[in-house]
Structure formats: structure tokens, C-alpha cells
Amino acid sequence: MRCQRCQFENIPGESRCFKCGSVLGGAGVVVDIHPPRMPPWKRPLRSLLRWFRLHSVAPEELPRPKVKVPAFMRIMSKETFVGLILSIVPGLAHYIDGRFREVRWFVLGWFLALLAGISLYGGNMGLLLLGIAVGLHGWIAFQHTLLREIVETARKFGTLTILLAAIGFAYWGIRSTIFSEFVFGHSNLAIPFQNVQNGDLLLGRRSLSQPANLNRGDFVLVRAGNVIRGGSGPVIRNGPIMAGQIVGFSGDTILIAGRAFIVNGQPIDSNQIPVPEWITGKIKPVQVPNDTYFISDDYNVVIRGNAVMNTELVERALLVGVSEIQAKAVMRWLPLGRRGFLRTAQ
């Protein structure tokens, strides 16, 4: 029996060619001849994985950039642990190792995502972009050494998760140390004079929260909360940082009449400092104690049972201690279309 591939004459009855090992025709071989097929839902996933593979492997024949670094650094950068530490700056380990080309698109993507994320910080889109930046950072660090050394998928996944958590923690640390000067808070007030609307995110600076820098009508970011008046009395809970407007300082007497604040007998322009809508009914004059500000702010007020709005409730909600003021708001941060510095009240 002659082999179709190598033309070797085999002994009749053999199933495979003695010379090349091919299956011989007429040997009665039963094989499955229908190839496996890819389900359509796998196509986009595979395309994505393929894209990652194609953009993370450097063609060996391409000339590598000549980076002038000491030899010991290049050797050290190949070590897993040192490589990871160097990857705190995305792409640095690759750069030292002369493999920056492998990750150049990832580094660019990280940089753009970080810039866009910072620019939109405070909103959902900003959070998403910063998450993408953290993910890309993790991938760059992971890709440098670990991806080559760890073979098992489960271990790869576990390592990447730990790495991402560590990098996320590092970002949080940077945010709370280097950028601790800045504070963000949402405004519940709508002040047309300052072009501030309900829900706007304001950016504040801590160093400007000193009493000398604060004037009547300025926006400040305070740690406020929901005011709840129940059977056992009103309760103010600590909540997120909110934006409020300074109405009175220590020693001032404040009265609310005709939907306007009257400070020490002088009416305040309600266009610049309006009275929040939740304050209703007759409120007695409020004397501002020492080390305290009277701050106009909007709250979600929940009044249960037969309780009514009274002066005590207003005092609890609007008299804020000096220590509670986090920062002086200086600019509208979001939405992006109305970003700009706040005007000073007259």
C-alpha cells in the first residue's frame, strides 16, 4: 500500500506509513471530520484579548532604544520585586530595561485617563476614568515581569488583583497627602449671583478656611448632615461635605423675615444670600456664639409626628463651629461647562 504523502510502499494492512507516519488510505480509519466552531458571542472577547496580545509583545527584530542607564539598574529592573517598585512610575521599569516600546500605548492611555479623570474628579465619569488609569497602571506593572513568570491563570488573576489593590491604595495615599489641600463638596443651594446651581461640585482650599479669609456670602465646605427631628428630639448626623454660604460671624444677631436674612438689623440682599426653602414658619432671632458661624445651607429635613420647625432646629442646622469648616470654596469644578472661579459677595 503506497503512502500518498511520501510514496513509500507499505506492507498491506498497515494503518500508518512506516516512513512518515501518515494515516494510510483504505485502512478503515474512523475519525471525526467536523471541525470545532467558535460561538458568535466569543468573537468580541477574543478580539479584545488578541488586541492586548498584539500590543504587548515587542517584535524582536525591532531595534531597541539605547537607554543610557547603569548596568546594575538594568539587571535590577529585571527582578520581579524591583521591577514592581520601579513600576510605581508607569513604564519606568520597561524604559530602563529597553522595552518601553511594549507599553508605550498603555502609558499614553494611562496618562490620558489620569488627566481626564482628574479633570472630571468628583463625578461618575471621573471615577471611571481614574479606575481605568489604575487598571492600566496595574497592567503595565504586571506585564513587566509577573506576566512572564506566572503561568497559571488563577495565580495571574490573584496577583493582578493584589497588585491593583496595592496601586489603588497608593493612589489614595497620594490623594490624601499631596492633594490634601483641596476639598470637594456638592452645593445644595442655587445662587444665581455666583452661577452656582443645586448639585454643582465646588472645589475648596483648606488654607483659605482661616477666619481672616472668610467674608459674608463666601461659600465654605462644611461637614454637615441630615437634620432629623423625631420623638427624642432633633438629631444632626455627620454626613458628606456640603457647600454652605456664610451669613453671620460670632456675635452677630440674625433674624429671618420676609424670605431674607437680617444681620444686626441690616437686611441682606436675597439674590446674593437667599434663605433656604426648608426654613419655614416664625423663627426667633439667633445669636451667633463664639467660634461659630451662621451658615446658610440646604438640608433634607425629615420632621416626624407632630413636631414643627422651630428656632432650635435652625440653630442646630446652621450654627457651625470653626472646626467644622473644611475649606473655602474657590471654584465651580463640575459640571465642566460651567467651570470657573466663584465671585465674591458684595
Place this chain on the structure above:
Amino acid sequence: MMRFSNLEFGDKRDERSAKTPAGEDIRDAEYFHKQALRYWLAGDFEVALRNYSRALEQNSVFYPGWLGQVQMLIELGEYKEAAVWVDKALEMFPEHPELLSAKAVACARDGRMEKAIAYSDESITKENVTARVWLARAEVMLSRKSSIAQNCISKAVSAACGEEGLIIRLQAGRLLNQNGDYAFAMQFLRTLVDELPKSALAWYELGCCQAGLGRPEAKASFEQALKLRPDWAAADEALKKFNARGFFSKFFGR
């Protein structure tokens, strides 16, 4: 009838001219292989794959059927499946250079470059390196942006002759077209459409090259491809895209 007409003389029997007494083609493996080639030339890879499977139903050790199935899976973008299937084919035809090179192509297109290079290296070390092996080598080299690719293509084209030569030239043209080397691809495709005037795939590939170079002849090529295969969505889309070119694309020729 001649006296020895019913005797079998090994492999010298010309299966391509096999006919039934009624004058119809015998539906054997070779018949389905030809059908598969016809559909491949029309750019219908799914039907071509089905015909290769039918060829194997007739003869499970029909080598062109196994190779064709792998090639069609690659054409359909199912690289992982192609790699699985080539392994199965290699069980039947161990260390066959064309199958190894097909696996190299599947790996290269799937972004597994290290494997692709390894399989390609292995394939060219075997005996009887064919034009397909050199073409696969060229594809792997083009993925690595290596200048050796052009030599591999030249070797492939010179190694093939006859009917296979046309197929190899078409594949070479397609490969170059995919990698953006339109001018070089057109060297193969322009003469090929004269030799294979009924191949919608050849016209489509020529049209893609012409469109890539901003030539107005691309429209006629796409129209010819659609005339040969009216239901071809890819050609239709390419024609629409070409017609919808902007002012600057038309002005600068790209």
C-alpha cells in the same frame, strides 16, 4: 471499450475527469475539493469549509481536505479552533510542513507570536517545503515587520506553478493587501484577474488595493466582485465606503 480500461494503476488514475455513466461528475473527495476551491475563490469561506468537510466524509485521509478546513477556519477568524484542528490533522499527517505552517499562521493572527515563529521555523526545516510554507513564513515575518517577508513571498510565487500558482499568487496578493503594501499586491492581483476572471475574491482584493491607493478603478473592481457574487456583504460595504469618500480623500488620492 479498451481491454484494460477497468484496471487500476495505482495513483495514476485521473480523478478529476471521473464521470458517471450519465456524464455527471462523481461526487468523491476530489469533486468536493474542487467545489470548495470554487467557493473560496468566490470569497464564501463558510461554504468552502462545508465542502472540505464533505470531501473528508468521502475520504477521511484526503490531505487537501484537512488543510482546507484549517485554512477556512483561519479565514473565518476562528484561530483557536484552527489550531485545535491542525493538531488533529497533524496526528494523521505527522510533521507535515504545510500543516505546521498553517498553525504558524493561526498563531500569528491570534497574536501568539512566539508560537507562530516556532512553528514557522519548524515547518521550513522539513523536507519538501512547498509554496504554502513560504507564504506562511512571509505572513509570520510581516507580523514581525521583518524585511525577509518579501523574499519569502518571491520564493513562494516561484515555487508554485500551474493551477496552484494562481492560488498562491492570489494569497500573496491578499497577504500584502492586508499589510498595506498595495502597490506590491497589485503586481500579483492585476494579472490574476485576467487569469481568474470569475473569482470574486480576486476582484475584491484588487478593489481593496486600488481603494487603498486611491485609484478610481476600485469602483469597477468592487462592482465586478458584486456582479460575480451579488450577496457579498463585504464587497458591498467596501463599494459603499469607497463611494462615500470625503473631498480630501478624493483630492489627495487616499
